[in-house]
Amino acid sequence: MIGFDFHAPKTQPEALELLARYGEDAKLLAGGTGLINMMKQNLVQPAALIQLSRIPGLDGIDASDGEVRIGALATHRNIETSPVIARELPLLAETYRHVATVRIRNVATIGGGLAHADPMQDPPASLLVLDTSVQTVSPGGGRTIPLSDLFVDYYETSLQPDEMIVEVRVPKPPAGATTTFLKFLPRSQDDYATVSVAALLVADERGICRDVRIGLGAAGSTPIRARNVEEALVGQPASLDAFRQAAALVKDVVDPISDVRGSAEYKRDMAEVFTRRALERCWTLAQARRP
16 A cells, blocks of 8 residues: 555545645545555555544434435444434335444445445445435535436546535435345355345335336446336336336346356346345335235
């Protein structure tokens, strides 16, 4: 690992001034669980690290005005165990419970994970399903970026060099929604997934699908929202056959790579299988709620 300048600003303006000074030669350090490993492998060689942990007010979790706001420095463990998340966004509590180990979850942050843009991560699939956006700040002002516009490619986002994520905003799911997160792990429980699937389903009293959302991780160069699967089901009666036919369409949007967790062909097959299972599980949960 090469030498670098280290800074630990205590305010957002200080951090932004450092970003402006170093430009593309700087990296923001939140939990460091991804960045430090890449630095050790010389995949990333920043001239400066800007540690954010001393900046107050970036780790809160609260619900208001129909959405949940999560500070960028909230750790995975914070989110997993938050009563607000459990009440308002149970899909996120379920998802973050599957990330790596407790030791990692106690350090890794939501903002750092999103900025890292590793498509193998678990949370982005569920965050996509929940129509999440991120709030950023820069010397030129702030902006809101839909999560679907944040990810560009492997480890690449639409963030500008002088821009930092300060908050993640998640709308509360629609009334009657059931959600689930499935992670296929042929190796150890703390490994990356061969494929992961998040699903949301809203069906009316007649069993007609009114809202369907599918997100996938480890299935391409970015997390994927399978809108073709969603469109095939909206307006249709919920049934095992309908889920099976719609899930088959996921192969048209995934583009996995072959690695130690499976061949690309195998991962495509598993994307279909676990999309179907996620839909079936949502439907089972929906039926169990009915009187």
